Amino acid sequence: MADTPAKPVKNPRIPMPEQDPKVRARNFLEVPTGYTHKMAQDEAARCLQCKKPACVQGCPVGVDIPGFINLIAEGEMTKAIRHLWTMNALPAVCGRVCPQEIQCEGLCVVGKKGEPVAIGNLERYCADYERAHGTGELPPKAAPTGKKVAVVGSGPSGLTVAGDLIVRGHDVTIYEAFHKAGGVLVYGIPEFRLPKEIVAQEINFLERLGVKLICNAVVGRTVSLDELFDEGYDAIYVGVGAGLPRFMNIPGENLVGILSANEYLTRANLMKAYKFPDVDTPIPMGKKVVVLGAGNVAMDAARTAMRLGADNVKIVYRRSREEMPARAAEIHHAEEEGIEMFLLTNPTTYLGNDKGRLTGMVCLRMELGEPDDSGRRRPVPIKGSEFEIECDLCIVAVGSGANPLLTSETPDMRLNKWGYIIAEEKTGKTTKKGVWAGGDIVTGAATVILAMGAGRQAATSMHDYLMLGW
Amino acid sequence: MFKIVKREEMAEGTVILNEIEAPAIARKAKPGQFVILKANEDGERIPLTMAETDKAKGTITIIYMVVGKSTALFRDLKVGDSYQDVIGPLGKPTHLEKKGKVICIGGGTGVAVLHPITRAMKEIGNEVTCIIGARTKDLLILEKQMKEASHDLRVCTDDGSYGHHGFVTEVMKEVLEQGDIKEVVAIGPVPMMAAVCRITREYDVPTLVSLNPIMVDGTGMCGGCRVSVGGETKFACVDGPEFDGHKVDFDELWLRLQAYLEDEKKCHKEYCNLHKVQ
Numbered sequence: 031m032a033d034t035p036a037k038p039v040k041n042p043r044i045p046m047p048e049q050d051p052k053v054r055a056r057n058f059l060e061v062p063t064g065y066t067h068k069m070a071q072d073e074a075a076r077c078l079q080c081k082k083p084a085c086v087q088g089c090p091v092g093v094d095i096p097g098f099i100n101l102i103a104e105g106e107m108t109k110a111i112r113h114l115w116t117m118n119a120l121p122a123v124c125g126r127v128c129p130q131e132i133q134c135e136g137l138c139v140v141g142k143k144g145e146p147v148a149i150g151n152l153e154r155y156c157a158d159y160e161r162a163h164g165t166g167e168l169p170p171k172a173a174p175t176g177k178k179v180a181v182v183g184s185g186p187s188g189l190t191v192a193g194d195l196i197v198r199g200h201d202v203t204i205y206e207a208f209h210k211a212g213g214v215l216v217y218g219i220p221e222f223r224l225p226k227e228i229v230a231q232e233i234n235f236l237e238r239l240g241v242k243l244i245c246n247a248v249v250g251r252t253v254s255l256d257e258l259f260d261e262g263y264d265a266i267y268v269g270v271g272a273g274l275p276r277f278m279n280i281p282g283e284n285l286v287g288i289l290s291a292n293e294y295l296t297r298a299n300l301m302k303a304y305k306f307p308d309v310d311t312p313i314p315m316g317k318k319v320v321v322l323g324a325g326n327v328a329m330d331a332a333r334t335a336m337r338l339g340a341d342n343v344k345i346v347y348r349r350s351r352e353e354m355p356a357r358a359a360e361i362h363h364a365e366e367e368g369i370e371m372f373l374l375t376n377p378t379t380y381l382g383n384d385k386g387r388l389t390g391m392v393c394l395r396m397e398l399g400e401p402d403d404s405g406r407r408r409p410v411p412i413k414g415s416e417f418e419i420e421c422d423l424c425i426v427a428v429g430s431g432a433n434p435l436l437t438s439e440t441p442d443m444r445l446n447k448w449g450y451i452i453a454e455e456k457t458g459k460t461t462k463k464g465v466w467a468g469g470d471i472v473t474g475a476a477t478v479i480l481a482m483g484a485g486r487q488a489a490t491s492m493h494d495y496l497m498l499g500w
Numbered sequence: 501m502f503k504i505v506k507r508e509e510m511a512e513g514t515v516i517l518n519e520i521e522a523p524a525i526a527r528k529a530k531p532g533q534f535v536i537l538k539a540n541e542d543g544e545r546i547p548l549t550m551a552e553t554d555k556a557k558g559t560i561t562i563i564y565m566v567v568g569k570s571t572a573l574f575r576d577l578k579v580g581d582s583y584q585d586v587i588g589p590l591g592k593p594t595h596l597e598k599k600g601k602v603i604c605i606g607g608g609t610g611v612a613v614l615h616p617i618t619r620a621m622k623e624i625g626n627e628v629t630c631i632i633g634a635r636t637k638d639l640l641i642l643e644k645q646m647k648e649a650s651h652d653l654r655v656c657t658d659d660g661s662y663g664h665h666g667f668v669t670e671v672m673k674e675v676l677e678q679g680d681i682k683e684v685v686a687i688g689p690v691p692m693m694a695a696v697c698r699i700t701r702e703y704d705v706p707t708l709v710s711l712n713p714i715m716v717d718g719t720g721m722c723g724g725c726r727v728s729v730g731g732e733t734k735f736a737c738v739d740g741p742e743f744d745g746h747k748v749d750f751d752e753l754w755l756r757l758q759a760y761l762e763d764e765k766k767c768h769k770e771y772c773n774l775h776k777v778q
Contacts, residue, residue, distance in 0.1 A: 207719055209538060209545075209585040246587045248719055252524050275723045277733070284726055284733060284752055286759045293722035301716070302542070307770055310544035310570055311716075312763035386755030433720050435738060 043145035044073045055336050055367035058221045058304055062126075062151075070155040074103035076140060077147045084137040085149060090483025091190070093117045095134055095149055102152055111160040114153065115169055119193030119236070120186065120482065122161065122228045123215060125154025128479045129357050161231060168239055172199035177496040180205060180263040182249045182436065185213020186478040187269035187469035189233070190485030191492070192241045198493050203242040203263075205249050210300060213271055214478070217300040218292075220330050222337070226299070250436035255443075255465060265464050265492050268451065269485060272470035273433035277426055278322065282380030287314060287388030291323070291331045291427035298334050316423025319343045320391065322377060323427035324354040329361060331425040332369045343369045344419065348376040348396050348409045372419070374398070374409060380424065390420045430475045437471075450474060458488030466492055501582035502537075505559060511639040515565050515609055516575050517551070523558030525588045531616040532594030532710065532742055535560060536718045538585040539573040546570050547715050549741065550589070551612035560586075563612035563641065569768040590718045591741045594708070598625045599682035603675055604650065605631045605668050605696060607688030611642050613710055614687045619649040621685070627651055631671050633692075637662035669695045676703045683708065686745060690757065694750035701746050709745035711736045713756060728752050 046062045047069075048054070054061050065073065077099040085095045093114060101110035114121045130136070130150040138146030177200045181188045184206040196202045210216055212229045237243060247253060255266055275290035277283055294313070297303040303313035319335040321328050324347035332343045345364070347354060350373050354361060365371070374396040381390040395415035398407035432449035443462040444452045451460055451467040458466040468484030470476060506519035525535060534549040552561035566575045577583070594617050602621055606614035611632045622628045630650035634640040635658045647653045654671045655663030664671050669692075675681065676699070684707040686696040693709045700707040713736050715725035720738035727736050730747035734740065 207587070208717065209587070246585050247524070248587060248590065251589060251719075252528060252587075273719070273721045275721070277723065279733075284728060284756065286756055290723040293716055293724045296716050296722055301544070305542075306763065307767045309542040310573075310767060312760045312767070314759070385758075386752065435719050 041072070041076055043076065043148055044069050044151075046148070046151050051363075051366035051368075054222065055333075056339075058337055060225050061222050061363060064158055065151055065155045067159075070102055070152060071105065073148050074099045074152060077103070078139055080139055084139055085134040085147075088133040088135075088137040090133070090479050091118050091486050093134075093153075098156065099147065099149070099152055102156065107156060107159045108164065111156045111164070112169065114156055118153075118482070119190055120232050121153050122157030122232060123186070123224060124479055124482070125150050125152075125157055126224050126228075127219060127477075129477060131358060133479070157228075161228070166238075168235075169197060171197050171239065174201070175199040175496065177201065177264045178203070178262055179492065179496070180258045180266045181269065182255075182266065183207075183213055183269040183271060183469070183471075184211035184233070184243065185269060185271050185469060185481065186215060187481035187485035187488075188213065188267065189236060190482040191267045191269065191466075191468075191489045193236055193239070194486060194489035195492060196236065196239045196241050200493075200496060202240070203244060205247040205253070205258075206243065206245045207248040207270075208300065209245050211243055211245060213269075217296045218327065218330070219478075220295065220299055220334050221304075222333065223330065248435070250439040255436075255440050255462070259464065264496055265466070267458075267485070267488055267492065268436065268460070268465060268467040268471060269469040269481065270433065270436055270471050272430035272475045273435075274431040275426070276429045276431055278377060278428065280377060280379055282382055282388075282391075283426075285380055285382040285388045286386050287316070287422055288380060288424045288426065289314065291321075291327045291425050292430070294331055294425045295327070295334065298338070304334075304338060313338065314423050315339055316421070317341045318421045319423045319425070320377075320419060320421040321345050321425045321427055323347065323429070324349075324356055324361075324373075325427060325429070326356045326360050328425075328427035329356045329364045329369075331427050333364055333367055335423065335425065336367055336369060340423075344372050344421075345369060346372045346375050346377060346393065346419070348374065349406060350374055350398060353406045376409065376411065377419075378416070381418070388422060388424055390418050391424065392416055392418055430470070432471060432474070443467075448474070453488075456487060457491035458484055459491060464495075501584060502586040503582045504577055504579055505557075506561075507577075507579050510563070510641045511565075511634070514639065515563060515641055516571075517561060517563045517612075518574070518577070519552075519554075519559050519561045520583060520586060521558060522560050522586050522588075525586065526553045526555050526558050526560050529553040529560060529589040530593035531596070531620045532613075533589035533591050534712075534718070534741060535562070535586050535588030535590065536715075537562070537574070537583050537587075539570070539577065540584050543573060543584065544570045545585075545587075545716060545718070546574075547590070547712060547718055547737070549591075549613040549710060549712065551615055553616075560588075563609055565609045568764045569771040572768065572771055587718060590737060592739070594620070594685075594742055596620050596624055601627045601629070601681050603629050603631065603672060603681055603684045605672055605684060605686045605688075606646075607633050607668055607692040609641070610688030610692070610710070611646065614685065615642055615645055615649055617685055617687075618646065622649060622651065629654065629675050631656065631668045631675070633657065633668040635659065667695070668692065669699055672696060673699055676700070676705065681705050684745075685709075690750055690754045693745060693748075694754075697745040697748070697750070707745035708742050709748060710742045711740055711748070711753065713753060714759060727756075
């Protein structure tokens with residue numbers, strides 16, 4: 031049983047300062063501007079320092095939350111970041127993109143009678159403090175073990191594995207298919223939510239620890255897993271992400287002006303197309319934009335379209351507000367920025383002109399019926415409720431499937447019926463000897479922190495294997 | 501970084517050949533596969549099918565037409581300069597099979613892509629008639645190489661300055677009339693491939709085409725390169741780039757290729773202006 035406070039905490043949670051919605055809806059600068067030193071210390075003082083902290087139970091990588099918060103309260107910022115690093119290689123990222131409301135903060139005891147301690151904001155503060163004022167001193171590393179590890183994919187789970195194994199003395203090389211490392215942190219999550227400079231610094235931190243990085247290497251094409259073993263690797267971690275965009279499969283989907291969220295966000299984020307023509311990659315500048323789907327990716331796409339000068343941006347989602355999978359904070363931010371919600375609405379056909387370009391879509395109104403397999407009430411079309419939405423850009427953000435590029439070239443690694451890699455839940459071990467897997471290619475599309483949690487478990491198992499055997 | 505070790509200008513400087521150091525790609529590449537190249541930090545990712553690979557030297561060769569800013573940037577790279585990024589080999593290799601008499605037909609820079617496929621077709625024992633064309637004699641590329649790679653080479657020019665006066669499809673029809681053609685491989689501009697397929701459908705000859713739609717990652721992640729093949733949506737980067745030409749919706753492909761035309765023009769114009777100023 032977690033400690034219960036004798037009386038409600040009087041001091042209210044310190045809100046995160048943010049750019050004004052009207053201003054930020056047209057720029058790519060980060061939305062939350064971060065705590066000041068005093069704000070961080072005041073917020074840290076709200077933590078009850080529970081002896082059996084519930085918050086830690088909610089953290090997929092088991093960060094000692096009261097521990098680092100106590101160091102902030104004492105003003106020991108450098109110690110606080112070092113303490114965070116022992117369990118989390120990417121605090122600047124997690125402080126920004128973790129769904130804290132359903133993890134650590136969701137379980138915070140202070141939150142029972144008021145607002146929970148702003149754990150995410152404090153984590154972010156520590157990491158930002160280190161970037162601005164840190165000494166650059168690296169955490170200690172174990173003596174070299176002589177073992178070589180390949181990590182395939184440089185997204186959150188791969189980076190976690192690399193960080194965990196390099197400090198245990200292994201020789202770690204990351205293979206990345208894109209020309210830049212970071213996976214979804216660089217191609218998917220927009221600049222205004224996670225500045226790319228921060229991702230670059232987190233990766234630089236790993237490189238300074240000795241992690242080698244090979245970009246432009248498509249494992250499954252440029253090199254296979256077996257060829258990596260031939261090159262002398264003792265163990266391999268596969269964290270390639272889900273990476274196969276789903277479409278609606280309705281008529282007209284190949285009209286010009288309909289893009290997967292993957293394509294739209296990759297153009298905007300990885301290729302920096304929002305700076306076109308100063309950079310060479312273009313992106314469709316829609317004036318009337320529809321985003322299909324209501325997850326975090328949909329919110330990112332909608333908010334990007336607004337920043338690229340759209341007159342209006344609509345989220346079209348077939349279920350109701352309650353079922354929207356995006357974080358509450360993301361939905362709130364999107365609405366503040368003027369994104370409209372067309373809920374209980376489902377497109378049936380895209381409309382185009384004689385140039386093959388999108389001009390609109392036909393939608394049906396829906397109502398909620400009985401619960402379906404997912405436990406959510408099934409949306410049922412209302413007969414005769416067809417109506418048209420005019421749009422010149424549609425971004426499809428209805429989820430991802432398993433990209434078969436690597437797995438189809440690795441026949442001795444078993445997949446489930448949806449094409450995801452079968453891996454042991456506690457260890458990440460696959461059915462192929464010496465190969466571990468984790469993140470979205472095992473679980474299907476999920477969050478950054480869950481992928482990191484899988485990476486942490488796999489790294490522990492890989493270390494045992496490298497030191498003791500399979 | 502991927503160093504350029506050889507550079508040639510062809511077709512009056514409108515077409516450029518680059519041989520590039522990329523040993524990891526050269527080791528694995530097969531005919532029909534492509535690479536994605538990016539000149540510099542702010543560059544666009546451009547997919548190009550490889551014209552040649554040399555495992556021993558660890559090099560790959562690309563041949564491209566200068567059409568916009570990105571290819572103009574490529575053109576301005578000299579021997580000793582490097583591409584910042586080259587990714588590959590991507591896509592499925594050509595399905596090669598001994599079938600008997602085949603026609604390999606190419607237009608524009610498609611001839612460069614067709615060359616290794618033609619050579620491989622001949623090597624495995626097919627009897628290969630090759631037809632290549634260009635607008636005019638000076639724009640013709642790889643004539644000598646295509647002659648060596650095939651049993652019989654026919655050349656066409658639109659203006660009659662060399663070889664047959666007219667389109668490659670006219671010559672193809674003549675060869676098809678002689679009968680017994682088991683397969684046609686057609687690589688070139690979309691209208692050419694569409695025209696070839698219209699004719700070979702009449703003769704009921706299976707026809708393979710290689711498509712080069714707009715793409716970003718080349719690994720199946722973005723879906724920008726989707727094409728309709730037999731009524732199904734395929735991703736050219738991972739399901740192709742080669743498809744059964746009789747099933748490809750060329751009209752849709754053509755429209756999708758125009759998606760960024762205005763942006764590309766603007767970008768290219770700015771680049772040209774800048775270089776005139778300097």
